Amino acid sequence: MRKSSFLSVPFIACVMAFSQSVLADRLKQEAIKQPGLEHALLLSVTNAGSRLVASGEHGVIIFSDDAGVSWQQASVPISTLITDLHFFDNQIGWAVGHDGLIMRSIDSGVSWEKVLDGNNLNALRVKQLENYLSQLQKNPDVDSDLLETVEYQLDDASVASEEGPTAPLLDVLFVNSDKGFVLGAYGLLLVTDDGGKQWRYIGHKLPNPDGLHLNKLHLTQKGELLILGEAGLVMLSRDLGESWVALDSPYDGSFFSVAESDSLYLMGLRGNVFKLQLPDALAEGNAIWEKVALQTTATINDAVVVENKAYLVGQGGALLQQSGDTFRLYGERGLRSYSAVTAVGDYLITVGEAGVNRISLVGGQ
Numbered sequence: 579m580r581k582s583s584f585l586s587v588p589f590i591a592c593v594m595a596f597s598q599s600v601l602a603d604r605l606k607q608e609a610i611k612q613p614g615l616e617h618a619l620l621l622s623v624t625n626a627g628s629r630l631v632a633s634g635e636h637g638v639i640i641f642s643d644d645a646g647v648s649w650q651q652a653s654v655p656i657s658t659l660i661t662d663l664h665f666f667d668n669q670i671g672w673a674v675g676h677d678g679l680i681m682r683s684i685d686s687g688v689s690w691e692k693v694l695d696g697n698n699l700n701a702l703r704v705k706q707l708e709n710y711l712s713q714l715q716k717n718p719d720v721d722s723d724l725l726e727t728v729e730y731q732l733d734d735a736s737v738a739s740e741e742g743p744t745a746p747l748l749d750v751l752f753v754n755s756d757k758g759f760v761l762g763a764y765g766l767l768l769v770t771d772d773g774g775k776q777w778r779y780i781g782h783k784l785p786n787p788d789g790l791h792l793n794k795l796h797l798t799q800k801g802e803l804l805i806l807g808e809a810g811l812v813m814l815s816r817d818l819g820e821s822w823v824a825l826d827s828p829y830d831g832s833f834f835s836v837a838e839s840d841s842l843y844l845m846g847l848r849g850n851v852f853k854l855q856l857p858d859a860l861a862e863g864n865a866i867w868e869k870v871a872l873q874t875t876a877t878i879n880d881a882v883v884v885e886n887k888a889y890l891v892g893q894g895g896a897l898l899q900q901s902g903d904t905f906r907l908y909g910e911r912g913l914r915s916y917s918a919v920t921a922v923g924d925y926l927i928t929v930g931e932a933g934v935n936r937i938s939l940v941g942g943q
Contacts, residue, residue, distance in 0.1 A: 678744075
């Protein structure tokens with residue numbers, strides 16, 4: 579599931595300040611190996627069948643086969659921050675992180691291989707934008723604003739290529755065994771149509787001319803794709819990423835996660851949660867959102883749905899359970915922030931600043 583928003587900006591700043599040699603070393607050095615990594619900083623947790631897999635700082639990926647009671651460390655060839663994990667089936671998994679990292683596992687998360695890094699990503703981005711700009715320049719009727727935007731994007735991509743593999747990737751989602759998407763900071767969006775063998779840069783196809791950071795991908799129950807980002811950015815595709823439209827946003831802050839239970843909920847900064855008013859509003863292109871009052875102003879980083887009831891986690895140990903049309907505080911609030919949540923059996927499994935936490939769904943913690 580989702581990586582933590584509370585680390586995105588500071589870590590991006592740190593990455594940009596590092597030298598080329600440090601970045602190169604992180605993409606070549608194996609992940610740190612030591613006991614007790616379930617207590618380390620973790621940003622993502624997900625399910626691979628009955629197995630749990632979590633990731634975080636210094637390339638750490640751990641997995642559990644007993645509902646989070648004990649954990650083993652996976653074999654990971656890099657030591658960069660891993661921000662998100664996704665398993666389309668029980669065997670094949672994907673991980674993304676800083677320095678433009680994309681990795682794949684074919685053994686349910688026990689071992690991982692790097693398939694792309696920031697150097698490859700920068701080259702893909704520059705090549706795609708050069709080709710696109712060339713096509714536009716041959717069109718005498720091209721919109722001047724579009725031409726100017728693409729020229730700016732190409733200049734930006736060229737500078738990024740000179741700076742090295744610094745692009746932070748923040749989310750990964752496969753909609754079937756072949757087609758998957760990866761997104762990240764500065765409007766980055768990649769797609770594969772062959773199970774990750776080849777990737778294409780398609781960030782220029784988004785209605786995001788300012789290159790706003792992209793935080794979250796979601797495939798709705800009706801097969802629509804949503805992208806959530808900063809500054810209230812919400813984008814929709816009804817054709818699995820071939821085209822995108824920007825939706826009216828209910829506020830101008832960042833969105834970090836989404837949940838579908840009785841309805842579709844968007845969530846983000848300072849306890850801002852919004853409910854889609856009409857079930858068919860996305861399909862009709864009329865996204866009208868209703869703000870949901872929370873008992874907290876904590877930023878919400880992630881959500882999971884269990885038996886058609888959403889559970890939200892966020893800053894300062896915020897944990898909320900859906901109750902009808904609203905959300906109420908659930909269990910005892912901790913002191914450390916939660917970055918992601920999933921569920922297995924009768925437990926919520928959260929990860930964050932203090933590592934893994936198991937929370938009973940039967941009678942509280």
